[in-house]
Amino acid sequence: MSEDSFLREIEEELRSDKLKAFWRRFAPFIIGGAVLIVLLVAANEVWKWWRSSTAAEASDRYYAAVQMLDGGDVDGALSAFADLENNGPQGYAILSRFQQAAALKEQGQFEQAIAAYDALAASLDQPRLRELAYVMSAYIAVDHFDAAAVEARVGSMTGEENALRNNAREALGLAYYKAGNIENARARFEEIAADPMAAQDMQLRAYVYLEQLASTGVAVSNDIVEEVAPQDDAESFEIDLDALGTPMSPVVE
Structure with a gap:
């Protein structure tokens, strides 16, 4: 065996020993990091599936309530909207509150409708939705309150x-x-x-x-x-x- 070949074998052995030592030292961290990445990806996929499923269910409930309202079942619709407000995703909860206020107006409960729109506006942090609620309230207030209101x-x-x-x-x-x-x-x-x-x-x-x-x-x-x-x-x-x-x-x- 030549001197060069002998030196190469020694270098390979040293590299192998260093690699084994490195793996023994850091393997738990490497494996743990890989598992964490897999879990994060899986959790993200589960979250997207759950959000999509929840939104689809809320959409079905919302439009079922709208159909009840259109069909004249105001009490049933108000109950369905209230349930969605309390147990649905934020977007559908807000839409349900708009619908409840509109239903009160259609029933001739004008002061209650104005109060519902005002309460909705006061609870919203989205400026455009808050302004829309106040506009709806103002249109009803024209006939039932004074100009200052x-x-x-x-x-x-x-x-x-x-x-x-x-x-x-x-x-x-x-x-x-x-x-x-x-x-x-x-x-x-x-x-x-x-x-x-x-x-x-x-x-x-x-x-x-x-x-x-x-x-x-x-x-x-x-x-x-x-x-x-x-x-x-x-x-x-x-x-x-x-x-x-x-x-x-x-x-x-």
Whole structure:
């Protein structure tokens, strides 16, 4: 055996001994780390499956409650929504609370519906959902509370940066009109009519409101009315003046 071959064998033996020593020292940590990775992956898969399964079940329960409500079984629907609120995922729990408040409104329990929307808004940390709950409350409050109550709910939402600004403006305009504050009502309706981002049906309602105000002698900006007015059959948009006191359903932009 040559000297080089002998030296290589010695080096291989030394490397083998070092590897064995390294493995004896660190094997528990290596194996433990591998097992931990496997467990984490398995736990993540189980969590995704559970979340998907839970969401699917909650979705079925939610739409079953909606069908009960549509079918006239209000008490059964309210019970189902309440159960989902207490035992369902957060998203469906919030939707259920919106539905419960809407059902109270449909039953003519207006003050209870307003209280339900207000409580929902106060409990939400998502700004847009909180604002939507206040808008819904404000629309009902137009007919049942004073203008100050509507202002308290949506008065801070009329700025250009707010996605629900035109819903807030409409509720405020109707509340001001009902209170006899015609100038403030006109100003809110003109803001809607002049907003290029307002939904078309919202702008058409603003046009109707302004036309009705103009018919009573209130000075209305002609530029805004001419820009928003339907070109063909404006007659079809005439409404009774009393309808200005009726809150519309909100249009989420």
